[in-house]
Amino acid sequence: MRIPCPFCGERDSSEFTYLGEALRRPDPAQPGAAAQFFEFVYLRKDPTGPHEELWYHERGCSSWLCVTRDTRTHEILAARVVREELASS
Amino acid sequence: MRYSIFSLLRQAARRQRGWTPAWRDADPKDAYEAIIVGGGGHGLATAYYLAKVHGMRRIAVLEKGGIGLGNAGRNTTIIRSNYLLPGNIPFYELSLKLWEGLEQELNYNAMVSQRGVLNLCHSDAQRDAFARRGNAMRLHGVDAELLDAAAVRRMLPTLDFDNARFPIRGGLLQRRGGTARHDAVVWAYARGASAHGVDVVQHCEVTGFLREGDRVVGVETTRGAIRGQKVGLAVAGSTSSLTRLAGLRVPLETHVLQAFVSEALKPLIPGVVTFGAGHFYISQSDKGSLVFGGDLDGYNSQAQRGNLPTVEDVCESGVALMPMLGRVRLLRSWGGLMDMTMDGSPIIDHTSIPGLYLNAGWCYGGFKATPASGWCFAQLIAKDEPHEVARAYRLDRFATGHLIDEKGQGAQPNLH
Numbered sequence: 008m009r010i011p012c013p014f015c016g017e018r019d020s021s022e023f024t025y026l027g028e029a030l031r032r033p034d035p036a037q038p039g040a041a042a043q044f045f046e047f048v049y050l051r052k053d054p055t056g057p058h059e060e061l062w063y064h065e066r067g068c069s070s071w072l073c074v075t076r077d078t079r080t081h082e083i084l085a086a087r088v089v090r091e092e093l094a095s096s
Numbered sequence: 097m098r099y100s101i102f103s104l105l106r107q108a109a110r111r112q113r114g115w116t117p118a119w120r121d122a123d124p125k126d127a128y129e130a131i132i133v134g135g136g137g138h139g140l141a142t143a144y145y146l147a148k149v150h151g152m153r154r155i156a157v158l159e160k161g162g163i164g165l166g167n168a169g170r171n172t173t174i175i176r177s178n179y180l181l182p183g184n185i186p187f188y189e190l191s192l193k194l195w196e197g198l199e200q201e202l203n204y205n206a207m208v209s210q211r212g213v214l215n216l217c218h219s220d221a222q223r224d225a226f227a228r229r230g231n232a233m234r235l236h237g238v239d240a241e242l243l244d245a246a247a248v249r250r251m252l253p254t255l256d257f258d259n260a261r262f263p264i265r266g267g268l269l270q271r272r273g274g275t276a277r278h279d280a281v282v283w284a285y286a287r288g289a290s291a292h293g294v295d296v297v298q299h300c301e302v303t304g305f306l307r308e309g310d311r312v313v314g315v316e317t318t319r320g321a322i323r324g325q326k327v328g329l330a331v332a333g334s335t336s337s338l339t340r341l342a343g344l345r346v347p348l349e350t351h352v353l354q355a356f357v358s359e360a361l362k363p364l365i366p367g368v369v370t371f372g373a374g375h376f377y378i379s380q381s382d383k384g385s386l387v388f389g390g391d392l393d394g395y396n397s398q399a400q401r402g403n404l405p406t407v408e409d410v411c412e413s414g415v416a417l418m419p420m421l422g423r424v425r426l427l428r429s430w431g432g433l434m435d436m437t438m439d440g441s442p443i444i445d446h447t448s449i450p451g452l453y454l455n456a457g458w459c460y461g462g463f464k465a466t467p468a469s470g471w472c473f474a475q476l477i478a479k480d481e482p483h484e485v486a487r488a489y490r491l492d493r494f495a496t497g498h499l500i501d502e503k504g505q506g507a508q509p510n511l512h
Contacts, residue, residue, distance in 0.1 A: 027509075049494040052345070053346075
């Protein structure tokens with residue numbers, strides 16, 4: 008499996024560390040934050056097909072990438088650098 | 097047909113022409129009392145105990161392919177109950193006790209072999225942790241023995257004891273642990289269930305749920321709608337796909353785990369051995385093949401096949417433990433889909449939908465749990481009440497904070 012890093016080009020997946028589904032961290036100051044954090048920490052879409060997920064280019068440019076990958080074929084459909092609020096999760 | 101030395105002799109005299117199929121390949125009926133989705137070990141065991149222990153009639157097991165071709169046919173066949181946490185030990189010990197009587201109970205040779213499971217430790221801290229786990233097991237009435245390096249060396253002289261990074265300091269041995277023949281377990285439960293009138297239906301994929309108000313009252317399948325008063329899911333890697341059809345999100349991710357088997361060798365490894373410095377476990381089958389595995393590939397997958405970096409990683413761990421493995425030729429490798437929960441422990445519980453029951457989240461420990469999983473899930477479905485030893489396996493424990501995190505890794509399925 009090779010991941011096209013926007014900075015480094017197409018690199019072997021062993022250079023990356025996997026975090027999981029790309030989710031936005033809830034705002035702890037908002038009402039209902041406890042329930043939102045439960046969903047954020049524990050519940051997953053776990054699709055059979057395209058999955059948006061976070062990969063960290065640990066042995067490369069140290070960027071967090073949001074990669075769209077088909078979980079049935081391991082085919083990488085897209086990879087982009089994540090926005091800050093996602094990266095902080 | 098009951099299997100015995102006499103049936104064997106009788107068939108030998110008839111040139112083996114009188115054997116009948118072990119179980120009945122049924123066509124689905126219109127309605128059942130209980131429908132179990134998933135024809136693996138867990139689903140078939142559930143159906144068997146529902147019929148045998150709870151006296152339920154009109155049960156169907158629906159399998160999208162052939163029985164036993166999912167994780168039941170893709171594991172490393174290890175049975176054990178060497179857990180640390182009070183939510184886990186009694187459950188897995190019930191399972192091991194059921195394994196001990198399984199072949200007599202089902203009149204089927206499942207090749208249950210209590211050849212021992214040895215976890216190796218490589219540092220003082222790890223030995224302390226093993227002593228603690230061994231004590232926890234013994235307090236629950238489970239056998240555990242802490243071995244020093246000399247005792248391990250007598251048992252397994254081929255290991256790399258004086259490895260510079262990971263010297264072997266000893267190990268925690270559960271003598272009652274061991275291996276079983278995975279396919280035979282599936283066939284035995286299918287045969288037992290079939291003999292009690294359960295319909296084992298193959299090539300019948302569930303594509304949706306029949307609803308009446310809130311309630312689930314059956315399933316849509318590729319072979320038509322089937323009504324059922326109670327529907328139980330025991331589908332491992334397909335759990336998320338099916339719960340999505342019911343509108344539920346579950347606390348698990350599906351990951352791929354690879355396993356490997358080598359060419360056949362002369363007797364080398366007496367039991368099951370696990371490497372404590374990496375994630376690697378190995379045993380030797382009765383044919384002589386070394387059966388081993390390691391970590392998950394680490395990312396969500398529905399592919400039933402893995403990638404090469406993990407193959408390399410597993411083989412590195414193996415050679416670090418046992419340098420002679422470097423000369424062994426690999427015969428086959430395969431991948432199975434693990435329903436990894438967020439704390440590494442399973443779920444046997446009601447769902448928020450009346451009539452729908454969930455048995456999932458076995459991570460990569462599902463095989464050893466097969467008998468107890470079926471036993472407890474059957475009780476839940478029959479009596480609407482969890483079995484005493486499975487009370488902790490609640491679906492809502494993630495919301496309430498009652499996690500059962502054996503490894504203390506947090507909500508990271510690829511680390512469990």
